[in-house]
Amino acid sequence: MRVVSTSSLPIDLAAQVQAALPGTEVYMPPRGHVGLAGVDLTEADALVCLLLDRIDEALLERAPKLRVIANCAVGVDNIDVGSATAAKIAVTNTPDVLTEATAECAFALMLAAARRLGEGERLVRSGQWSGWALDQLLGVGLAGKTLGILGFGRIGQAMARRGLGFGMRVIYADPHDVSAQGPRRVSIDELFQTADAISLHCPLTPETRHVVNAARLAMMKPTAILVNTARGDCVDENALIDALTAGGIFGAALDVFASEPRIDPRLLTTPRLVLAPHIGSATTEARTAMAQLCADAVIDVLSGRRPPNLVNGEGWPYHRTQGAT
Ligand code: GLV
Secondary structure (H helix, E strand, O other): EEEEEOOOOOOOOOHHHHOOOOOEEOOOOOOOEHHHOOOOEOOOOOOOOOOOOOOOOHHHOOOOOOOOEOOOOOOOEEEEEHHHOOOOOEEOOOOOOHHHHHHHHHHHHHHHHHHHHHHHHHHHHOOOOOOOOOOOOOOOOOOOOOEEEEEEHHHHHHHHHHHHHHEEEEEEOOOOOOOOOOOOOOHHHHHOOOOOOOEOOOOOOOOOOOOOOHHHHHOOOOOOOOEEEEOOEEEOHHHHHHHHHOOOOOOOEEOOOOOOOOHHHHHOOOOOEOOOHHHHHHOHHHHHHHHHHHHHHHHHHHHHOOOOEEOOOHOOOOOOOOOOO
């Protein structure tokens, strides 16, 4: 059998796979991400990939023996899961282990946007700071305000816990009613009309593409802030630039972008916008645990076991015969 990874990982993939499945060949680049163009999939039984790797039907045709795609991310919008399921290929992701890290990042970005930390840092570094002033870089307070969470899964709920700890009220919008957890469920429109800070924690799907558009931004309070650590395409960046430039909302923070890693140059000069380079899950602990989940999933599937983090479980057990699609 052959296991291929498009990226180096912070674990010894070869040692783990070969201990569980002696004789298996493992290719992992020594460093960095070589992508799908850098790996040979013709003989691969398992693929470990990153959210940067776009897995579509054409790619799957290049991989006739593939039985598992272990995506080192919780979001699987980079994978055509329908085509993988049709080809009897298990798709796995990395839930849970990145929940707290991503909520911490979203919360940090919310605080940074509310308190204008990006502008403050740039002011100090520029050498232009002339000293304390009563009206300098005034932000918005968060205690007693309403945190609106769009997408109330694991990460959304972790964000809610942090908001409650900071004395915020929490409301959420989600297709599933999980109000038993405490916070009140509202419609997406009510969330945008009511919340003082809105944080996106939804997957990218046809329904959530541009869920934050000009109409929704216009519903927000002029004192409200928007945080996106989900996927860039959940936000219409043109509409966000317009809203921030016109002062329609107070501020925003983005960790994800529509055309990553290309950034619309206008975002660099949009006022009251904090920018981060897609680092939601970027802690040593989370990234190591994510890589470990990928190794475990590969070993599970190649051993005939159902991995706990199987995304397309409806077709399990998969019995792919060589060349089957
Ligand atoms: C990161 O964005 C992830 O989906 O894990």
